[in-house]
Each structure stands twice: as structure tokens, then as C-alpha cells.
Amino acid sequence: PSLNSSGTFVEHVAGNPNESLSTSNPTISIDRSGLCNPPEHSHEPTSDSELVKHLKSIIKFRGGPISVAEYMEEVLTNPKAGFYINRDVFGAEGDFVTSPEVSQMFGEMVGVWAMCLWEQMGRPSKVNLVELGPGRGTLMVDLLRGASKFKNFTESLHIHLVECSPTLKELQHRNLKCLDADDTSSSGEKKTVSQIAGTPVAWHAAFEQVPSGVPTIIIAHEFYDALPIHQFQRASRGWCEKMVDIEEDSAFRFVLSPAPTPATVFLAKRCKWAVKEEVDKLNQIEICPQAMELTESISKRISSDGGGALIIDYGLNGIVSDSLQAIRKHKFVPILDEPGTADLSAYVDFEAIRHSAGEASDNVSVYGPITQSQFLGSLGINFRVETLIQNCETDEQAELLQAGYWRLVGEGEAPFWEGPEDKVPIGMGTRYLAMVIVNKNQGIPIPFQ
Numbered sequence: 169p170s171l172n173s174s175g176t177f178v179e180h181v182a183g184n185p186n187e188s189l190s191t192s193n194p195t196i197s198i199d200r201s202g203l204c205n206p207p208e209h210s211h212e213p214t215s216d217s218e219l220v221k222h223l224k225s226i227i228k229f230r231g232g233p234i235s236v237a238e239y240m241e242e243v244l245t246n247p248k249a250g251f252y253i254n255r256d257v258f259g260a261e262g263d264f265v266t267s268p269e270v271s272q273m274f275g276e277m278v279g280v281w282a283m284c285l286w287e288q289m290g291r292p293s294k295v296n297l298v299e300l301g302p303g304r305g306t307l308m309v310d311l312l313r314g315a316s317k318f319k320n321f322t323e324s325l326h327i328h329l330v331e332c333s334p335t336l337k338e339l340q341h342r343n344l345k346c347l348d349a350d351d352t353s354s355s356g357e358k359k360t361v362s363q364i365a366g367t368p369v370a371w372h373a374a375f376e377q378v379p380s381g382v383p384t385i386i387i388a389h390e391f392y393d394a395l396p397i398h399q400f401q402r403a404s405r406g407w408c409e410k411m412v413d414i415e416e417d418s419a420f421r422f423v424l425s426p427a428p429t430p431a432t433v434f435l436a437k438r439c440k441w442a443v444k445e446e447v448d449k450l451n452q453i454e455i456c457p458q459a460m461e462l463t464e465s466i467s468k469r470i471s472s473d474g475g476g477a478l479i480i481d482y483g484l485n486g487i488v489s490d491s492l493q494a495i496r497k498h499k500f501v502p503i504l505d506e507p508g509t510a511d512l513s514a515y516v517d518f519e520a521i522r523h524s525a526g527e528a529s530d531n532v533s534v535y536g537p538i539t540q541s542q543f544l545g546s547l548g549i550n551f552r553v554e555t556l557i558q559n560c561e562t563d564e565q566a567e568l569l570q571a572g573y574w575r576l577v578g579e580g581e582a583p584f585w586e587g588p589e590d591k592v593p594i595g596m597g598t599r600y601l602a603m604v605i606v607n608k609n610q611g612i613p614i615p616f617q
């Protein structure tokens with residue numbers, strides 16, 4: 169690759185379209201050690217946010233563009249200024265709404281799923297219940313409240329929340345009605361107990377830090393879609409990675425890599441799992457190496473310790489082409505616009521999850537994906553909504569429940585919506601998919617029997 173005067177890649181090399189897949193160099197590595205908080209060298213007047221300055225510093229010091237994955241990771245989880253780090257982004261006042269925030273029934277149904285799995289696991293007396301990216305903690309609150317009558321189940325639970333945001337961690341602590349005990353555990357950590365069902369709760373920065381050796385149930389709702397993706401585009405010289413660079417006027421822009429990048433290894437791996445015709449008709453491909461690696465860790469844990477994982481997210485059961493989106497205050501905005509002020513997310517490639525699980529262990533089975541509507545329907549959400557509506561004291565409460573039910577399992581725009589037209593809710597029933605990974609010895613999990 170060559171650099172132009174502004175230090176950005178410009179070379180366009182003609183070549184065999186498939187070349188970059190077969191000639192990738194898996195040994196390329198990037199030394200980021202000097203990039204933690206590089207000093208700002210430019211003297212241009214700027215009202216850039218801390219995060220924008222940070223991203224520009226990385227690009228300048230690197231002497232070239234960064235991958236979309238690195239951009240996404242910084243934008244979402246930069247420890248100082250990432251989108252998730254310092255604020256509550258959920259609900260009507262926030263940027264987007266997730267299923268647990270739509271209705272209590274979502275967490276309750278996931279609780280039914282977890283309890284049935286626990287039965288199949290042989291009712292172990294100690295279980296790690298792990299939630300990846302718990303947001304406000306609403307799903308776990310509803311799960312525990314719904315399951316609190318089933319003492320054998322709740323008494324077995326040790327909750328482990330994997331969360332990168334200190335702000336959301338505090339919110340989870342509050343919503344789960346956690347109390348910090350005065351005494352500390354043998355590891356020196358403070359013991360925290362949720363008063364909802366008397367269950368111990370611990371927080372971790374990554375799934376790998378959750379203690380192993382105990383049967384484990386894992387829930388990942390809208391977590392995979394926040395993992396950084398790499399984008400590739402078909403060019404005359406083959407598959408090129410889409411990168412983020414700075415223009416002369418200092419705005420961010422997309423460029424294409426002139427040569428194979430380290431992520432090309434994962435592109436080649438993903439394409440091997442697909443049929444040739446599927447790849448041939450695509451001009452863009454997104455891959456998520458972190459999703460592949462996380463699935464491998466989850467599968468190995470389930471294989472060795474027993475248990476299962478439930479992954480619910482929006483996505484496809486096949487290669488994802490071009491899905492990265494930015495959402496601010498419930499509206500789509502350009503991906504490079506004011507980074508750190510909008511959520512970035514991408515469709516989850518469920519087929520890649522299935523293959524990653526299969527490659528990680530022979531001792532796990534993967535079921536689905538099925539639609540969220542099928543998943544919640546099979547677990548009895550119809551009966552649950554009827555019972556709740558019967559117990560409502562006001563018509564308003566009943567309407568809210570019905571609207572929440574429709575939003576979770578419905579498809580398209582709400583049929584009974586009477587609010588402003590630009591705010592008409594879209595059902596999540598078929599756009600969201602559910603997949604389950606379980607230890608083979610436990611048989612077929614619900615709702616796949």
C-alpha cells in the first residue's frame with residue numbers, strides 16, 4: 169500500500185477478485201500499545217468531542233485508516249466516552265427500546281425457558297445464571313420476580329452480569345434491589361445479593377471472567393448485535409475491507425483497504441461455511457470475529473460444565489451483507505455522524521454462530537433460529553397476557569399490556585395504534601430470532617421438542 173500526502177490509503181490494485189481471500193496473511197498484527205491516549209498533534213480549531221479527538225488521533229498515529237470494527241468498538245465501549253459508558257440509553261427518553269423494556273412478559277418468558285432448562289440439567293443445586301449486556305437489568309428483574317415462587321430454582325442461582333458500562337452497572341444494581349454485604353468473600357470481593365429472590369450477584373467485564381466449574385445458563389439478548397463487525401466490499405481487485413479515515417477537512421469518511429487486512433482470515437472462514445452461490449451474489453459482507461470467538465467460549469463452557477445459552481437478537485440465518493446502522497433518539501442517522509452519540513448495531517449472523525459452536529465442541533447441540541414470536545408463543549406468552557389482562561384494574565393497564573404483547577410477537581406496524589404516525593411501533597415478532605446452544609447430554613431444550 170502507498171500513502172498520499174494526507175497519510176491515507178489511495179492505491180487501487182487490479183487483480184483476481186478472489187485473490188484476497190486466498191492470499192491473506194494471518195500473521196499481521198497491529199501494535200496499539202502507544203495509542204491509549206495519544207497527544208493531539210493537530211492545531212486546527214476544533215469543537216470535536218473527546219471521542220472524535222481520540223478516533224482522529226488513532227488514525228493519525230496509525231498513519232492510515234482504522235477498520236469499521238475498531239471504529240464501532242471505540243464508539244460503543246471506549247472506557248471514557250463510549251455510547252454505553254456514561255448514560256442510560258434505553259426507553260422513550262433514550263435512543264431505542266428493547267423487548268425487556270417493552271413488557272415484563274419478555275423477562276418472564278425467558279425465566280420459564282431457563283427454569284425448564286434447569287429441570288433438564290437435573291435440577292443442580294448451584295447454577296451460574298449469566299446475562300451478557302443486561303442494559304437496565306430489566307430482563308433479570310422480571311425473570312427473578314416471575315420465578316421467585318420456585319424456590320428450588322432461585323436458591324440454586326448465582327447471577328453473573330457481564331457489563332462494560334459503569335453507569336448501567338449501577339442501574340442494574342439499583343433495579344435488582346441489590347445489597348452489598350459488609351463481609352467480603354474469600355477472593356476479597358464484596359458479596360452482593362439481589363433482594364428480589366435472595367440471589368447473589370456479581371459483575372464481570374467479559375464472559376471469560378465468569379467463574380467456571382459450575383453448570384451455566386447464559387442469556388444474551390441484544391448483546392451480539394453490539395459486537396464490532398468488519399465490513400468487506402467486492403472491488404475489481406477482490407474483497408477489500410471498508411475502513412474509516414479522515415478527510416482533508418477533518419470529517420470521517422469510508423475508504424477501501426488496498427491490500428488484505430488481518431480480518432480477511434475471518435472472511436475466508438465465514439465464506440467456507442456458505443455455499444458458493446450465496447457468496448457470489450453478494451457485493452458486501454459483514455463478519456463479526458468477536459461473535460465467533462464468544463460463541464466458541466460459550467460452547468466450550470457449556471460442554472465442560474453443562475447448561476445452555478439463549479441468544480435473541482435481530483439478524484439472519486445466513487451471511488449478513490450490509491446492515492450496520494446508527495440510531496439516535498429513535499431515528500436512523502449516518503454511521504460516521506457525531507460518533508458516541510448514537511447506537512451502532514449490526515444484524516447477527518446466526519449461521520456463523522451455529523458453525524462456531526459446532527467447531528468449538530462436539531458436545532453441544534444448536535437449535536434454531538426461530539422467530540421471537542414462535543419462541544415466546546411456545547413458552548405460553550398468550551396465556552400469560554390473558555391472565556395479566558384479567559387482573560388489570562384499569563382499561564389503560566390492559567391496553568398497555570396488549571400493546572406490549574403485540575410489539576413482542578407482532579409483525580409490521582401496530583394495527584391499533586392511535587398515536588402520532590411517525591411514532592407507530594413496529595412489531596419485533598419476526599425480525600428478532602432466537603437460538604439455543606445446549607450440552608448434548610441434556611436432550612432437546614424447549615421450545616424445540
Ligand SMILES: C[S@@+](CC[C@H](N)C(=O)[O-])C[C@H]1O[C@@H](n2cnc3c(N)ncnc32)[C@H](O)[C@@H]1O
Nearest residue numbers: 252266268301302303330331332333389390394
Ligand atoms: C443493546 S444493549 C441491550 C441491553 C439489554 N440486554 C436489553 O435487551 O435491554 C447492549 C448491552 O450490552 C452492553 N455491552 C455492549 N458491548 C459490551 C461489551 N463488549 N462488553 C460488555 N458489555 C457490553 C451494553 O452496555 C448494554 O448493557
